[in-house]
Amino acid sequence: MAGGTFISVYALTVYDNQLIAGGDFTSAGGISANFVASWDGTSWSALGKGVNNWVFALTVYNNQLIAGSASANYIASWDGSSWSALGTGMNFWVFALTVYNNQLIAGGFFTTAGGVPANYTASWDGSSWSALGSGLNAPVNALTVYDYNLTVGGYFTIAGGKVSAYLAQWTENSLACCVGNRGDLNGDGDDANILDLTFLVDRIFRGGPPAECDEEADLNSDGTPANILDLTFLVDFIFRGGPAPGPC
Ligand SMILES: [Ca+2]
Ligand SMILES: [Ca+2]
Ligand SMILES: [Ca+2]
Numbered sequence: 473m474a475g476g477t478f479i480s481v482y483a484l485t486v487y488d489n490q491l492i493a494g495g496d497f498t499s500a501g502g503i504s505a506n507f508v509a510s511w512d513g514t515s516w517s518a519l520g521k522g523v524n525n526w527v528f529a530l531t532v533y534n535n536q537l538i539a540g541s542a543s544a545n546y547i548a549s550w551d552g553s554s555w556s557a558l559g560t561g562m563n564f565w566v567f568a569l570t571v572y573n574n575q576l577i578a579g580g581f582f583t584t585a586g587g588v589p590a591n592y593t594a595s596w597d598g599s600s601w602s603a604l605g606s607g608l609n610a611p612v613n614a615l616t617v618y619d620y621n622l623t624v625g626g627y628f629t630i631a632g633g634k635v636s637a638y639l640a641q642w643t644e645n646s647l648a649c650c651v652g653n654r655g656d657l658n659g660d661g662d663d664a665n666i667l668d669l670t671f672l673v674d675r676i677f678r679g680g681p682p683a684e685c686d687e688e689a690d691l692n693s694d695g696t697p698a699n700i701l702d703l704t705f706l707v708d709f710i711f712r713g714g715p716a717p718g719p720c
Contacts, residue, residue, distance in 0.1 A: 485530040487537040488552060492519075494527030494539055508539055508550075519550050531569040533576040534598055534679075540566030540578060547578060559586040559601055562594070568615040572622040572642075574682035577604075579612030579624060593624060593642075604642050605632045617695070620687060649685035650720030654693065655706070657683040664691065664717050669706050676703055691717045 481495040491511040493500065500509035506522025508530075519537075529540035537550040538558070545561025562582035570577050576596040578585065585594030591607025593615075608628035616623050621641040624631070631640030655664025658671040672689070674680030675698055682698065683689035689697035692705040708714030 482526070482528045483530040483540075485532060485537070487530075487532050487550075492530055492537060494530045494541075496526045507541065507543075520553070520555055523548055523555065528565065528567045528580075529569040529578075531571060531576070533571050533596075538569055538576060540569050540580065546580070546582065558596055559599075561586070562590075567611070567613050570615040570617060570622070572617050573686055577615055577622060579615045579626065581611045592626065592628065607632075608640070619695070650687035653719050654688050654691055654717035656685070656688045657698070659684050659688075663688075664706060664709060666710065669703075669710060672698060672703050672706060676700060687720055693718045 479497045481493045483494040485492050494508045498506055501516030503516060503518060505518040507525065507527045508519050508522050509516050510519060523539060523541050523543045525541055525543035527539050527541045531538050539548050542565050545557055546564065546566045547558050547561050548555050549558055563584045564582040565580045566578045567580040579593045583591055586601030588601060588603060590603035592612045593604045593607050594601050595604060608626060609630040610627040612624055612626035614625035621643050624640050625638060629637050653663050655668055656662060657668040675682060686697040691702040709716055
């Protein structure tokens with residue numbers, strides 16, 4: 473990655489087989505790139521005109537690159553050719569992003585998302601923003617998913633109205649859903665058959681609906697539901713005598 477002329481990089485992710493960097497820079501590898509740039513293994517490129525202020529967080533959701541920023545509306549998505557807003561965005565910085573239960577989760581210094589009150593965390597379902605309960609009492613710096621729980625780190629001492637210093641977890645009821653073994657993606661009660669395979673192919677390649685239960689959709693038990701590794705696992709099981717999906 474010679475020739476980078478970064479000031480600081482705050483966030484990295486992989487999108488469309490390229491390494492994406494976000495930060496407070498306005499050039500990368502000698503080319504002009506406003507706060508976000510991509511590396512294809514050989515050279516740096518800009519992502520259109522970029523965004524108009526520092527990028528603190530990056531993730532991928534619904535085949536789009538999501539950037540959390542200090543720019544207008546504080547969050548934007550890149551589909552490979554152009555940038556779009558996510559609703560009306562936030563009222564202040566987005567510092568952390570992750571994907572949980574098929575929703576994009578944002579954390580930061582904001583107190584509204586899409587115009588509704590949301591205390592330092594919010595979820596985006598592809599069309600609108602929602603608060604995560606009563607949220608936190610101070611800003612969020614970090615988000616990840618661990619053991620099917622959304623895990624939040626930040627400056628807060630109260631989470632969801634309860635004392636919880638600097639670290640908290642959020643669980644959605646729909647995750648307490650797996651029955652017996654994994655594999656019932658379409659929710660008809662039968663695990664890992666051809667209908668579930670069709671459902672997963674639809675989800676991954678054709679924008680079909682998510683499985684109601686993430687744990688059922690995590691066929692290879694690696695903590696991430698309904699991705700290409702789960703598809704490989706299911707194809708292996710159904711057509712090649714591979715191992716069956718494990719217990720919930
Ligand atoms: Ca099951
Ligand atoms: Ca099924
Ligand atoms: Ca998985």
